Amino acid sequence: MRQTKTSSARMFIAAAIAAGLIGLTACSSAAGAETAASAELGSSLEEITTFAKDEGSVHLIAYPKTWANYGESFEGFTEKFGIEVEVSNPDGSSAEELEAVRTLKGQATQPDVLDIGATFTKQAIDEDLIEPYKPSTFDEIPENLKDADGNWTAAYYGVMSIGVNANEVDVPQTWEDLKDPQYKGKIYIGDPREGASQLAAVFAAGLANGGSLDDISKGIEFFAGLADDGYLVSAESGAQALSTGEAAVMLDWNFNFPGIVEEMAKSGVDLQVATPSDGVFGTYYAQPLTIDSPQPNAGALWIEWLLSDEGAVSYAKSGAIPARYQTLVENDAIPADVLKQLPPAEIVEQIVFPSPSENDAATEAIMAGWGEKVASKTGF
Template sequence: MEQITELAKSEGTVQLIAVPEDWANYGSQFSTFTEKYGIATPVDTPNASSADELTAVKNLKGQKSQPDVIDIGYSFTGKAEAEGLITAYKPSNFESIPDNLKDPDGMWVGAYYGVVQVGTNTNVVEAPKSWNDLLDPKYKGKIALPGDPRKGASSIAAVFAAALANGGSVDNIQPGIDFFEKLAKSGNLVSITSPVSALSTGQAAVVFDWNYNFLGMEKELEKSGITLETTTFEDGVFGNYYAQPVVADSPHPNSARLWADWLTSDEGSELFALGGGIPARYLELKEAGKLSDEALSMLPDAGVISEIEFPTVEQGETASQLIVDQWAQKVASQ
C-alpha cells in the first residue's frame, strides 16, 4: 500500500464517472480523499447509468478522460469482465469483505449497498404503504422509477422488489415486470428525468430509489418546500450493491487502486454510512464499534438490513435480460 500510495500521489488524479456528490455521500468521499492524499477526484457525467459507464470506458480508451474506476450495478459486472474492461485488484480489506460482495478473484468489490424505498411528496398525495396501494387510481400519473431498468441498476432493483412482493424471487423477476405493466396500463406510471427533479417539479409524486439517494435529496427538496416521506415496503424488501472495479489499462492505475482501497477502508465506510449507504463491512465495523452513532442512525433499520438477500451475478444477468426482452412491449409502450 505504501508503494501504491506514493505512485498514486505522483499521478495526482483519479478519474471517476457516474457518482454524483449527493449519491451515498460521495461528495464527502471526494473531499476527504483529496485532503488526505492530495489526489483530485474529477467526475465525468455524474448521472450516467451503469450501461453508460461501460460505453464510456470503451469510447474513451487510451484518453486521459477514460475512467480509472467505475461504479456499476452488480448485474453489469459480468459484462464488464467479459468485455475485458476491468482488471483484478484486491483491496487491503479484501478478506474481511463478505463473499457475496466481491468477486473471488478480485475482479470487483462492492463497497456499499442500499435498500429500495418509495419517496412521496406528501404535499401532493398520501404516501402509499404497500405495493398494492400503488394501483389505486389516486396515484394516476404520479408514480415513477428512477430511470430505465434496461440501463440502470436502481430501477432494476425496484422491479426485483416488486417481484418479491408478488410471488417472485431472486430467480424469478417476471412478477415484477408484470406488476409494472399493470401500473403502466392504469396510467399510474410515468417517465421522469431524475427523482429529485420529478419530486421538485411535480413530474411525479411517488418515486422509487435507494434509501441513500433520498437522504441526498432532502436539502434540495426542502428548498422547494417539498415534504418528503420515505417508506420501505414490508412486502418486498430488496437491497443490492454497487461494485467499484478498477478499469483495465486506465490512465491513473495506482490512483485507481488507492481509491478502491479507500472506499472499503474504515474511513470510507463511515462516510458511506453517514450518507445512508450500508458499508460492505457493516457487520464487522458495527460489532467493533467503528461506526459512529450518527452514521448508524442514517442507515435502514437493522431488521430491514437483515432481510436483504443479494442475487448472484448470474441471477442479475438473467433478470436484466428478461427486462430487456419484455420492457418495451409490456411497460414502455403503454
C-alpha cells in the same frame, strides 16, 4: 437535476452515447490524444500510497456528488492524501462507463476506477476492461460482495425504497399500498431497460407479489397493472417529477434520497421515505480498477479509501450500507448518529443479492416484456 445514475441492461440508447460520450471522446481525440504513460502498481499499500501521491490525481467516471454522499468522499480523500479527484460524465450509466474504457483505453483520459451496477461486472471481466486488485480489507468483505479473483469489490449497497411528497399523498408501507387510488397518475419509476435502480424496483415489486429472484415476471405484471390503470407517469427523473409536481411518488435506492432533501424543501416538497416491508430488495455497485489505468496507484488508493472506516462512514451518512458493515458494527466504527441513517437491522438482514444468472434472466425478461406491457402505455 438528475438524481438516478442509470445503468443500462445490456444496451443503452444511442442518444445517451451522443450526449455523454461523444463529447468525452472528442476532447481526448482533438488535436491528438495524449497517451497514458505506463505506470506500475505498488506492491504494498505503503508503496501504493507513495506512488499515488506522485501521480497526483485519480480520474473517475459516473460518480455524482449526491449519489451515496460521494461529494464528501471526494473532499475526504483529497484532504487526507493531497490527491485531486476528477470526474467525467458524473451522471453517466454503467454501460457508458464500460464504453469509456473501450474508447479511451491507453489514453491519459481513460478513467482509473468505475462505479458499475452488479449486472455489469461479468461483462467488464469478459471484455478485459478491468484489472484485478485485492484491497487490504478484502478478507472483511462478504463473499457475495466481491469477485474471488479480485476483479472487483463492492464498497456499498442499498435497498429499494419509496419516496413521496407527503403534502400530496400518504407514505406507503407496502408495494400493495401503491394500488390505492390516491396514487393514480402520481407514480414515477422510469425505464428499467436503462437503469439499475428501476430494474431493482421491478425486482422488489415482484418479490412482494409472489415472485422470486429468478423470476421477475410478477414485478412486470405489477407495473403493467399500474400502467393499465393510469398510475404511472413519465418524467426526466424522479427528483424532477417530485419537485415540479409531475409525480408524488418516486422509486430509488435509499441512499439517494438524503441528497435531494434540500432541493425538495426548496420546491415545497415534504419528502418522506419508506422501505416497503413486503418486498425487500437490494443490490451493490462495484468499484473495479480499469485495465492499464493511467493512475493505477491513485485508483487503487481510491478503492482503499472507499473501503476504509472513513469511506464507510461517509457512505453510511447517506444511508448506503458499507460492504464491511458487520466488521464496522462489531468494532463500533460507525458513530451512533450515523448508524441511525442506515436501514433498520431487520431490513438489512433480509437483503439477498441476485446471482449473475438471475440478473441476466431478469434483464432478458425486462427487455422482452417491458415495452409492450408497460412503456407503450405510459410514454417512456
